Amino acid sequence: MPSNETQKFDSLVLGGGIAGLAAALDLADAGYQVAVLERDATIGGQMIRLSKVFPTLDCASCITTPKMAAAAHHPNITLFTMCRLEGAQRVDGKLEARVTQLPRYVDPDKCIGCRQCEYECPVMVDDHEQGGFTARKAIYIPFSNAIPQLALIDREHCMMCGKCSSVCPTGAVDQLQQEQEFVIQAETMVLSTGFELMTDFPQRAYGAPGLGDNVISSLQMERLLAPHGPYMRVLRPGDGKEPESIAFVQCAGSRDLQLGKPYCSRVCCMYAIKQAMLLSGALPLADLTIYYMDIRAFGKNYEQFFQNAKAMGVEFVKAKPVIAGNNPDGSVVLRYEDQEGGTGAVSREHDLVVMSLAMLPAFSPEEIVPVSAADDGFVMVPQPKLAPTLTEAAGIFTCGVAAGPKDIVDSIAEAGAAALGAAKYMAAKRGGQAAA
Amino acid sequence: MSKLNSGQEAPKIGVYVCHCGGNISDHVEIDKVVEQAGGLANVAVARENSFMCSDPGQEMIIEDIEAGKVNRIVVASCAPALHEATFRGAITRAGMNPYLYEHANIREQVSWVHHGPGATDKAAALVAAAVGKAGELEPLEPIRVEAEAHATVIGGGVAGMSAARDLAAQGLNVALVEKSPFLGGQVSQLDKTFPSGEAAGELLSALAAQVLHDDRITVYTCSELAEYSGYVGSFKLKLQRTPPSGQDQERLSRIGDASPGQFLPFVGVWADQPPEASEEVELTSGAVVLATGFEHYTPPQGEYGYGDLAEVITLPELIQIMAGETGGGEQLVVNGKTVNSLALIHCVGSRQIPGIHQPAPGGTLNEHCSRVCCTASLQAACELREKFPETSVFELYRDIRTYGRGQEDYYLNAGRAGVVFARFAPEAPPRIEAGGEDSALTVTVPDQLLAGEELALGVDLVVLAVGMEPRDNQGLVDKMKLPVGADRFLLEVHPKLRPVELPAAGIYLAGTCQAPMDTSEVANAAGAAAAKAGAILSAGQVELDPFVAQIDQAKCVGSGACVEACLSDGAIEMIDTPDGKRAQVNPALCMGCGVCVAVCEQDAIELNGWTLGQYEAMVDAIVAQTAGQGAKA
Numbered sequence A: 001m002p003s004n005e006t007q008k009f010d011s012l013v014l015g016g017g018i019a020g021l022a023a024a025l026d027l028a029d030a031g032y033q034v035a036v037l038e039r040d041a042t043i044g045g046q047m048i049r050l051s052k053v054f055p056t057l058d059c060a061s062c063i064t065t066p067k068m069a070a071a072a073h074h075p076n077i078t079l080f081t082m083c084r085l086e087g088a089q090r091v092d093g094k095l096e097a098r099v100t101q102l103p104r105y106v107d108p109d110k111c112i113g114c115r116q117c118e119y120e121c122p123v124m125v126d127d128h129e130q131g132g133f134t135a136r137k138a139i140y141i142p143f144s145n146a147i148p149q150l151a152l153i154d155r156e157h158c159m160m161c162g163k164c165s166s167v168c169p170t171g172a173v174d175q176l177q178q179e180q181e182f183v184i185q186a187e188t189m190v191l192s193t194g195f196e197l198m199t200d201f202p203q204r205a206y207g208a209p210g211l212g213d214n215v216i217s218s219l220q221m222e223r224l225l226a227p228h229g230p231y232m233r234v235l236r237p238g239d240g241k242e243p244e245s246i247a248f249v250q251c252a253g254s255r256d257l258q259l260g261k262p263y264c265s266r267v268c269c270m271y272a273i274k275q276a277m278l279l280s281g282a283l284p285l286a287d288l289t290i291y292y293m294d295i296r297a298f299g300k301n302y303e304q305f306f307q308n309a310k311a312m313g314v315e316f317v318k319a320k321p322v323i324a325g326n327n328p329d330g331s332v333v334l335r336y337e338d339q340e341g342g343t344g345a346v347s348r349e350h351d352l353v354v355m356s357l358a359m360l361p362a363f364s365p366e367e368i369v370p371v372s373a374a375d376d377g378f379v380m381v382p383q384p385k386l387a388p389t390l391t392e393a394a395g396i397f398t399c400g401v402a403a404g405p406k407d408i409v410d411s412i413a414e415a416g417a418a419a420l421g422a423a424k425y426m427a428a429k430r431g432g433q434a435a436a
Numbered sequence B: 001m002s003k004l005n006s007g008q009e010a011p012k013i014g015v016y017v018c019h020c021g022g023n024i025s026d027h028v029e030i031d032k033v034v035e036q037a038g039g040l041a042n043v044a045v046a047r048e049n050s051f052m053c054s055d056p057g058q059e060m061i062i063e064d065i066e067a068g069k070v071n072r073i074v075v076a077s078c079a080p081a082l083h084e085a086t087f088r089g090a091i092t093r094a095g096m097n098p099y100l101y102e103h104a105n106i107r108e109q110v111s112w113v114h115h116g117p118g119a120t121d122k123a124a125a126l127v128a129a130a131v132g133k134a135g136e137l138e139p140l141e142p143i144r145v146e147a148e149a150h151a152t153v154i155g156g157g158v159a160g161m162s163a164a165r166d167l168a169a170q171g172l173n174v175a176l177v178e179k180s181p182f183l184g185g186q187v188s189q190l191d192k193t194f195p196s197g198e199a200a201g202e203l204l205s206a207l208a209a210q211v212l213h214d215d216r217i218t219v220y221t222c223s224e225l226a227e228y229s230g231y232v233g234s235f236k237l238k239l240q241r242t243p244p245s246g247q248d249q250e251r252l253s254r255i256g257d258a259s260p261g262q263f264l265p266f267v268g269v270w271a272d273q274p275p276e277a278s279e280e281v282e283l284t285s286g287a288v289v290l291a292t293g294f295e296h297y298t299p300p301q302g303e304y305g306y307g308d309l310a311e312v313i314t315l316p317e318l319i320q321i322m323a324g325e326t327g328g329g330e331q332l333v334v335n336g337k338t339v340n341s342l343a344l345i346h347c348v349g350s351r352q353i354p355g356i357h358q359p360a361p362g363g364t365l366n367e368h369c370s371r372v373c374c375t376a377s378l379q380a381a382c383e384l385r386e387k388f389p390e391t392s393v394f395e396l397y398r399d400i401r402t403y404g405r406g407q408e409d410y411y412l413n414a415g416r417a418g419v420v421f422a423r424f425a426p427e428a429p430p431r432i433e434a435g436g437e438d439s440a441l442t443v444t445v446p447d448q449l450l451a452g453e454e455l456a457l458g459v460d461l462v463v464l465a466v467g468m469e470p471r472d473n474q475g476l477v478d479k480m481k482l483p484v485g486a487d488r489f490l491l492e493v494h495p496k497l498r499p500v501e502l503p504a505a506g507i508y509l510a511g512t513c514q515a516p517m518d519t520s521e522v523a524n525a526a527g528a529a530a531a532k533a534g535a536i537l538s539a540g541q542v543e544l545d546p547f548v549a550q551i552d553q554a555k556c557v558g559s560g561a562c563v564e565a566c567l568s569d570g571a572i573e574m575i576d577t578p579d580g581k582r583a584q585v586n587p588a589l590c591m592g593c594g595v596c597v598a599v600c601e602q603d604a605i606e607l608n609g610w611t612l613g614q615y616e617a618m619v620d621a622i623v624a625q626t627a628g629q630g631a632k633a
């Protein structure tokens, strides 16, 4: 628990997604003391929010939760959730990180995660953990396998009715909690802050306020497909219709010079194929179409995965469509240039359209950590060949999507390399000795 | 030892059934399984959770143990390969012996393969079997073996050199074993590396310098693994060093008076004097990192005219030609012939589709994408346009896969530099013919970007972007019993959970022996492998599972049948005792296969954790359950 005193560690890992957890576990296994600093109320990052993961199609929870639990229980790892890094600098050879603990309005030492408060709270709020398709309460535990299992209050929506305080068996609710500042000192740092999707894509691309009716983001589709998702089956959010035709629009925001994002987001081809495969299981009669620029199935067994999807009847159309509007029945009209058929601009309707949105960095290091972002916004790595995880600052490493878009397999491999980089740095400082 | 550890107390079994968020509960009626389990003999509690592996799930087990409600645990969930370790860890945290645990797989063995009421029945039967066995479990202690602070890396390319450097940096001694007289592997065959454009020679020289100047690293060139035995912490390796012959000798003759560490373009980094006579080197190593790399696909004669037409070459050949070219002319000149125009063809020997592509003589197809050839050919295209502005360049591709950081720039720049792209379908690949109006060759291809319109391109050179193939490692694979995937690359345990490990403890994968990767990705993979090996070896001791054979010396009559049957050399041997010859197990070498148990006529051998009594209990439980007699005895 944060106190005003300086807390000392060997390594500070910023971001508790799969990359950060993998790096933290490698360092901790090698005997180093690690702090994982997460801004969210739970560790696990984007991966814990996914349905099943390519190319093996194992369920994301089954792979992520044990890593989360392993980190939470590791004697050499301390987790700090709901923390904001204000700045980090080297002082006398050590990195000093100034951190603000944001209030949960629930005392973490008292809360036992019983959810009584949640049942009692009268306020219903869109649950962003379920794509906004269902509701949660104003006091809530993010989801059933979140770590830590601690309630927090969403003060924007809380009415201060006091119902939660009155039912809490341990008196954990504390509406007076304040932000608290503390310092973490460490020798090395790993930046594993991951990504966000380009949610303002419609604004940037066509000046529209939102995605529009029956057009959803790829992360929302992950929730629809999750076994413990919002409806427990795949329905069109607008009207609850079971969609008969679903389209994926690839490179939505990526590889787009006009939007200033010339890079490839690297995972969306594969997750669209994965989602199409999962949909063909959930909705065997639905037509599935993927509109793409190039299919980038480059990883181990990925091309085989792509060819399987083709053989299963998923339709692949080379085109970059625009959303032309909705029909009265709610279906979405896509317009695109028919390159393969040569019939010029054509329109097609789909019940539901999924946008494979660009990945953007979740964190900009500038002015917080002494490293810079490259032109693409992700953390700069000056020696991509010899030291692919080393940033411009000695002792500060990066991995996962923080260092550019990549999938889980590549994020974990890079996390291993970042952990090794940090361990080597510390061993060298200690005269060639590994961790105590 | 606490009471719980002793296993003396009467069994109080806790059964925990997982929904796996729907993966299991969609097909198995969990409440029925829980109810039936609750009625079995010795079962103290039976519970369910949507994710047993999650923290709340694990907490449930820990609370029951700490409250003294249970002293044996059964979890029914996914395959033990995924989470057996997770649950044993939770039990350890609760202060109980982790081997008082039994796992029932009701996902891979039930819900993923059976639907309908039969699924629930089978799940209940598997749980009953696990409960039956749990009642017979005894506490066990892991086997601890000393770990040698030494690792051996096989392969001296970028992966091997990076791994060696990263292992040494963790304080380990390292043997780097390379077959050829040179370090550097396939990167030696490059001129520039993408996306940074760094010269391959500089990259290799820098890396080789780190390796050659590190006192902890010993480089063995001209060496191959001849013998292999032992186990994690203590592998016994014999290397065979052979004086170079054939192509290697020819390459050596090109070094002149090079000094160690010097890079020779398209040859490699010269490490040391090759051996003059054959010699053997014996090593004891705690871990082995495999970094044996890849091979370029060699097109069979006639594929895209290769071997028939002199003007058809591969991309590595083009790279070598271009490295010798300083530019200056307006056009590229190859073999004395001016190249006005050339076509690069992608995916040669990659992304092959059964039924469309011709298998190799061994019946194999390369169904994988080679990951680097798109960027490599675009890099070549950009360089060509820059150095030889009058040579036109066509890229004939299926998909452009410039996925990595900085790679898309090559695609954009190629377009800006006037490279012309045409996209072909795998069913209708480009056709190459000799002769043309003003050209050496004519390439015809239906272009999908133009609604399938057939293009006829007059070109003077065709360059095949050949893919990466797994190296023929059969010797090593057989000796070390390495798992190989359907794609013929070496196969990791799990791409996300244990991406650089092999099933045999202490053996790790680094680089393109596992799958195609570019140099940065190889460096990452090598670092990840070095981190894993370093973590186990720097502790000085390795823990192994105790599921090994155990001899009851009182029953053993020394027939030696077990020694003959044993599949693992040295795992069981005869020793002299006052009573005569008796069998003895080397726990570190025993694989726990149980062959010896089957052949011993005296029933003198048991497999810890899998005893005959435990098997009987499982069979009895299944019979009772399937006969509908699972109620409390």
Ligand SMILES: Cc1cc2nc3c(=O)[nH]c(=O)nc-3n(C[C@H](O)[C@H](O)[C@H](O)COP(=O)(O)OP(=O)(O)OC[C@H]3O[C@@H](n4cnc5c(N)ncnc54)[C@H](O)[C@@H]3O)c2cc1C
Pocket: A014, A015, A016, A017, A018, A019, A020, A037, A038, A039, A040, A043, A044, A045, A046, A047, A050, A052, A053, A054, A055, A083, A084, A085, A192, A193, A194, A195, A196, A197, A218, A219, A222, A267, A271, A274, A362, A363, A399, A400, A401, A402, A406, A407, A408, A409, A411
């Ligand atoms: C729709 C979709 C489907 C996908 N499907 C697959 C798939 O099937 N298979 C696959 O391999 N990959 C898939 N991916 C990719 C996968 O999500 C990423 O590879 C993976 O999540 C990367 O992990 P990470 O740890 O780098 O980043 P993240 O998961 O983004 O984790 C970063 C963590 O850092 C925290 N953080 C950010 N900034 C700060 C800060 N300033 N201070 C503290 N903490 C901070 C975040 O809250 C988060 O917890 C998919 C991606 C999407 C969008």
Ligand code: SF4
Pocket: A106, A110, A111, A112, A113, A114, A115, A116, A117, A118, A150, A151, A167, A168, A169, A170, A171, A172, A173
């Ligand atoms: S705040 Fe109180 S009521 Fe809410 S989950 Fe925590 S302990 Fe339970």
Ligand code: SF4
Pocket: A250, A251, A252, A254, A255, A263, A264, A265, A266, A267, A268, A269, A270, A293, A294, A295, A296, A356
């Ligand atoms: S991975 Fe595919 S969809 Fe995503 S940006 Fe790259 S090419 Fe586009």
Ligand code: SF4
Pocket: A298, B346, B347, B348, B350, B351, B368, B369, B370, B371, B372, B373, B374, B375, B398, B399, B400, B401, B465, B467
């Ligand atoms: S990287 Fe490009 S050229 Fe190479 S196999 Fe993959 S798609 Fe084909």
